[in-house]
Amino acid sequence: MNFIDKLNAAWRSNDSLLCVGLDPDIERLPQHLRDHPEGIAEFCKAIIDATADLACSFKPQIAYFAALGAEDQLETVCRYLKERYPHIPLILDAKRGDIGATARQYAREAFDRYGADAVTVNPYMGFDSVEPYMEWADRGVIVLCRTSNAGGSDLQFLDVGGRPLYQHVAQLVADKWNKNGQCALVVGATFPQELAQVRALVGDMPLLVPGIGAQGGDIEATVKSGRTANGAGMMINSSRAIIYAQPQGGEDFAAAARRVAMETRDAINAHRG
Numbered sequence: 001m002n003f004i005d006k007l008n009a010a011w012r013s014n015d016s017l018l019c020v021g022l023d024p025d026i027e028r029l030p031q032h033l034r035d036h037p038e039g040i041a042e043f044c045k046a047i048i049d050a051t052a053d054l055a056c057s058f059k060p061q062i063a064y065f066a067a068l069g070a071e072d073q074l075e076t077v078c079r080y081l082k083e084r085y086p087h088i089p090l091i092l093d094a095k096r097g098d099i100g101a102t103a104r105q106y107a108r109e110a111f112d113r114y115g116a117d118a119v120t121v122n123p124y125m126g127f128d129s130v131e132p133y134m135e136w137a138d139r140g141v142i143v144l145c146r147t148s149n150a151g152g153s154d155l156q157f158l159d160v161g162g163r164p165l166y167q168h169v170a171q172l173v174a175d176k177w178n179k180n181g182q183c184a185l186v187v188g189a190t191f192p193q194e195l196a197q198v199r200a201l202v203g204d205m206p207l208l209v210p211g212i213g214a215q216g217g218d219i220e221a222t223v224k225s226g227r228t229a230n231g232a233g234m235m236i237n238s239s240r241a242i243i244y245a246q247p248q249g250g251e252d253f254a255a256a257a258r259r260v261a262m263e264t265r266d267a268i269n270a271h272r273g
């Protein structure tokens with residue numbers, strides 16, 4: 001099953017648009033896992049088990065593993081997800097961007113090494129830097145468009161022929177780059193008006209929407225701005241607010257993550273109709 005079909009099936013089967021982000025900062029893990037040689041993987045596996053029935057996707061952020069030389073633990077997490085929850089899409093967040101020959105190696109890393117269903121990529125270097133990922137026709141290519149951070153406006157808001165660059169990117173991907181129907185776009189939940197603009201330009205193309213939770217994006221405005229006619233169309237990501245939900249000295253971290261993931265999924269679903 002290709003990425004888009006798998007995502008559609010996960011939206012339906014879990015009745016969820018929530019993407020659970022796996023950003024395992026070693027300094028924020030429970031002490032017993034900080035001291036454990038496979039602590040990062042154990043933490044992620046526990047979060048996955050606690051939230052897999054509530055999520056439409058999981059998104060590990062590669063930097064949290066690579067910074068510590070813990071790519072083997074990312075492999076473990078990806079393998080675990082694919083064996084235990086093969087119906088939930090795995091998005092590798094790597095935001096890659098380089099010339100074609102190098103991009104092909106990044107694509108092999110994402111799709112062959114980690115077995116990701118989709119990867120995030122940066123469009124700044126143009127189509128030949130994104131095309132190599134498309135050789136894996138059953139995988140998703142998720143292109144940065146209007147990112148959630150304040151500094152995203154520095155370039156993404158520049159005027160390009162009468163409209164901001166992020167809209168040009170959205171149109172370009174929808175009209176020209178998405179030849180195999182495998183593309184999606186990143187649009188931050190912190191900018192609901194721009195989210196609505198992108199939705200208007202790209203039809204039903206899936207959108208990865210980070211920025212609720214720790215970054216403070218408004219769930220109602222996000223869902224109303226980005227939903228498709230059938231009340232789906234988005235992977236709304238929350239990472240820190242879910243995975244570090246454990247109150248000090250309170251409940252088990254995985255149970256706390258489950259509680260917040262459920263609240264978030266339900267808050268999203270309240271506005272899909």
Ligand SMILES: O=C(O)c1cc(=O)[nH]c(=O)n1[C@@H]1O[C@H](COP(=O)(O)O)[C@@H](O)[C@H]1O
Pocket residue numbers: 021023061093095120146147148149186187188210211212213214215237238239240241
């Ligand atoms: O591509 C992304 O996932 C991404 C794009 C963007 O515009 N903003 C953004 O925050 N992200 C990622 O989404 C996650 C957000 O994490 P929280 O702010 O903890 O929910 C991080 O892994 C970011 O790297």
